[in-house]
Amino acid sequence: xxxxxxxxxxxxxxxEFHHGGEAHxxxxxxPDALSDEAWAEYLFMRTNPKGVFLExxxxxxxxxxxxxxxxxxxxxxxxxSYKIGEKPPKGAR
Amino acid sequence: xxKYSIFSLARNALNFHKxxxxxxxxxxxxxxxxxIIVGGGGHGLATAYYLAKEHGLSNIAVVEKxxxxxGNTGRNTxxxxxxxLWDESAAIYEKALQLYEGLSQDLNYNIMLSQRxxxxxxxxxxxxxxxxxxxNAIALNGIDSEYLxxxxxxxxxxxxxxxxxxxxxxxxxxxxxxxxxxxxxxVAWGYARAADxxxxxxIQQCEVTGxxxxxxxxxxxxxxxGIIRAPKVGLVTAGHSxxxxxxxGIRLPITxxxxxxxxxxxxxxxxxxxxxxxxVHCYVSQSDKGELVLGAGIxxxxxxxxxxxxHVVEEQLAAVCLLFPIFSRLRIMRKWGGxxxxxxxxxxxxSKTPVDGLYINGGWGTGGFKAxxxxxxxxxxxxxxxxxxxxNAPYNLDRFTSGALIDExxxxxxxx
Numbered sequence: 001x002x003x004x005x006x007x008x009x010x011x012x013x014x015x016e017f018h019h020g021g022e023a024h025x026x027x028x029x030x031p032d033a034l035s036d037e038a039w040a041e042y043l044f045m046r047t048n049p050k051g052v053f054l055e056x057x058x059x060x061x062x063x064x065x066x067x068x069x070x071x072x073x074x075x076x077x078x079x080x081s082y083k084i085g086e087k088p089p090k091g092a093r
Numbered sequence: 094x095x096k097y098s099i100f101s102l103a104r105n106a107l108n109f110h111k112x113x114x115x116x117x118x119x120x121x122x123x124x125x126x127x128x129i130i131v132g133g134g135g136h137g138l139a140t141a142y143y144l145a146k147e148h149g150l151s152n153i154a155v156v157e158k159x160x161x162x163x164g165n166t167g168r169n170t171x172x173x174x175x176x177x178l179w180d181e182s183a184a185i186y187e188k189a190l191q192l193y194e195g196l197s198q199d200l201n202y203n204i205m206l207s208q209r210x211x212x213x214x215x216x217x218x219x220x221x222x223x224x225x226x227x228x229n230a231i232a233l234n235g236i237d238s239e240y241l242x243x244x245x246x247x248x249x250x251x252x253x254x255x256x257x258x259x260x261x262x263x264x265x266x267x268x269x270x271x272x273x274x275x276x277x278x279x280v281a282w283g284y285a286r287a288a289d290x291x292x293x294x295x296i297q298q299c300e301v302t303g304x305x306x307x308x309x310x311x312x313x314x315x316x317x318x319g320i321i322r323a324p325k326v327g328l329v330t331a332g333h334s335x336x337x338x339x340x341x342g343i344r345l346p347i348t349x350x351x352x353x354x355x356x357x358x359x360x361x362x363x364x365x366x367x368x369x370x371x372x373v374h375c376y377v378s379q380s381d382k383g384e385l386v387l388g389a390g391i392x393x394x395x396x397x398x399x400x401x402x403x404h405v406v407e408e409q410l411a412a413v414c415l416l417f418p419i420f421s422r423l424r425i426m427r428k429w430g431g432x433x434x435x436x437x438x439x440x441x442x443x444s445k446t447p448v449d450g451l452y453i454n455g456g457w458g459t460g461g462f463k464a465x466x467x468x469x470x471x472x473x474x475x476x477x478x479x480x481x482x483x484x485n486a487p488y489n490l491d492r493f494t495s496g497a498l499i500d501e502x503x504x505x506x507x508x509x
Contacts, residue, residue: 050336
């Protein structure tokens with residue numbers, strides 16, 4: 001069970017949260033102009049790294065706010081969480 | 094390779110089983126091969142076997158970073174079935190099941206296939222309608238498939254709770270009577286032994302650290318035991334598909350999640366079939382040793398740790414005890430996790446890649462074991478002919494660009 005540091009509420013158990021997948025995937029600015037390859041990249045392709053991963057979480061059973069977190073997928077070690085719009089913690093990228 | 098038979102068993106019994114020959118060699122890697130298969134699990138070994146047997150390509154190596162079948166081949170719950178909804182899935186999983194049915198004879202290795210039937214339960218009106226639709230769609234593809242009432246389920250599984258008053262009552266089930274279980278290790282070992290006999294070099298403790306390319310063509314692999322060259326390389330590394338593809342600069346639509354399974358202490362024969370439930374997330378069968386083999390849903394976040402969170406196990410065991418109250422006092426002996434590489438459409442990728450001579454087989458999600466022979470059969474064809482087999486043509490990497498997805502999210506007993 002992960003102990004997740006919500007940037008708004010502090011450390012809470014994983015069961016209060018829902019995982020939102022890879023962070024920092026930007027929605028296409030001009031969807032009409034997008035090629036099929038660019039759509040595939042946006043919708044489906046993921047980095048899925050073995051190592052430090054920047055991901056989104058939502059504190060569903062708490063403050064219900066979205067935030068980002070840096071976690072090592074090889075060890076589940078959490079490097080820190082940060083609010084949307086903020087920079088990842090040092091050492092995460 | 095000497096043949097396994099009742100006579101070889103008797104002969105070796107006279108020597109107190111001290112003189113059994115090794116099932117496969119452990120050669121040092123040669124400098125080059127005609128093809129290299131990366132990954133010595135069931136799928137990789139099956140690929141090597143069919144490359145040698147069906148396509149006459151025997152100067153090949155299987156390189157494995159750990160030991161044979163030590164990844165997802167040894168971590169699944171050994172269930173085999175082909176009751177998939179879509180035509181593309183039905184075709185490849187049914188091919189796999191048909192190959193399984195003759196595999197012990199073909200490999201001269203007892204894979205202990207037990208076609209004890211697989212039940213999928215319905216717990217609400219929507220489940221019932223969906224299962225009936227599936228039963229009919231599957232039957233239209235020529236695959237055995239029936240619908241059962243709660244009373245009929247109770248006849249097959251007397252210990253199941255079909256009371257209408259529980260939280261998720263059992264309202265019906267589909268059954269594939271040809272489905273069942275097999276000994277997962279034996280599938281890997283049988284393919285390894287048969288491939289080795291055809292001249293395939295199986296090299297364990299040899300981790301691939303890089304994929305060599307020249308002008309958009311693959312030329313070999315860098316390993317912890319040196320460089321091995323080959324004009325063709327097949328990646329069959331379930332749990333690490335993205336990591337390996339990344340070495341060749343290829344991005345995949347795959348996310349890797351932990352999937353947990355567990356066994357109880359052994360008990361006398363109590364359930365002689367396989368029971369799966371989508372809605373409450375559990376699947377149960379009993380091994381020959383008497384342990385109940387239980388599977389959970391996948392964990393909520395991606396990870397390569399081969400372990401998951403305890404609350405997933407708690408939910409899974411609550412579901413098991415709801416359906417089978419008699420299990421409530423059993424103790425769990427072992428629990429483990431495997432890493433399942435999951436595609437957005439919950440279907441695999443068996444495909445050529447943008448790099449010439451590099452092929453990929455992965456993304457099987459939670460359902461790779463049952464597909465092992467069919468996966469190897471079609472991947473061997475793809476590598477040997479540099480073109481997909483009819484059965485895996487739909488499972489190309491381009492489908493994520495063209496939009497021709499094969500949406501099998503409803504096929505598994507676990508949510509993706």
